[in-house]
Amino acid sequence: MKESPGVVDLLGVLAYAELSAYARMTEDxxxxxxxxxxxxxxxxxAVTEYAHFRLLRDRLADLGADPDEAMSPFVEALDAWHTLTRPSDWLQALVKTYVGDGIALDFYREAARHLDPSIAELVDEVLVDEGRSQFAVExxxxxxxxxxxxxxxxALWARRLVGEALSQGQQVASVRPELARLLVESGPAxxxxxxxxxxxxxxxxxAAMGL
Structure with missing residues (x-):
């Protein structure tokens, strides 16, 4: 089965997102x-995020793609997101980990719905919660x-995070239109x-956090 042109883009952006999450969580x-x-x-x-990065990197290599090249188009947008949403305290860091990262990763989960089941299963595996929700919520x-x-x-911080996440999604889509097409295969619906x-x-x- 021929892979969608957006597969390498999706795995590339996810790989860099997981690598960035590892670095940020370690710092926080x-x-x-x-x-x-x-x-x-x-x-x-953070260690779990790095393990997810390795899974994505290895799948990109299996597809014949260079992982560094696959990630590079998304570095600027994701780095800008982290710069604009740098938390100033522990609670802000937790809200970002749960709410901000969550809505961004929801985009990629939705994109994977249109792909070959083996790719969709990999995306589901790397986006699995792994206790992040419980840790942040508690x-x-x-x-x-x-x-x-x-x-x-x-609550104000969470609203800002969502706005910046949506802006990030638009930037990523503008950089790689093939990735954007995965989200809109069936049109306006x-x-x-x-x-x-x-x-x-x-x-x-x-609601889970009481906000």
């Missing part, structure tokens, strides 16, 4: 985690319980369903 664990237990827990999640809820005024601040899915998932994440 050292600079923002309030306890050694939190540092260890976030570091463990600590954000505890933070809000200790400081109720933090809820409003974090797919666009409506995509945004409904993204909004529903975002609402559930916000």
């Amino acid at each position: 664990a050292v600079t923002l985690a309030p306890s050694l237990g939190d540092r260890a827990a976030l570091s463990e999640l 600590r954000v809820r505890a933070g809000i319980e200790a400081e109720p005024a933090a809820a409003a601040r974090l 797919d666009i409506s369903r995509l945004f409904a899915t993204l909004q529903e998932a975002h609402g559930k994440r916000m």
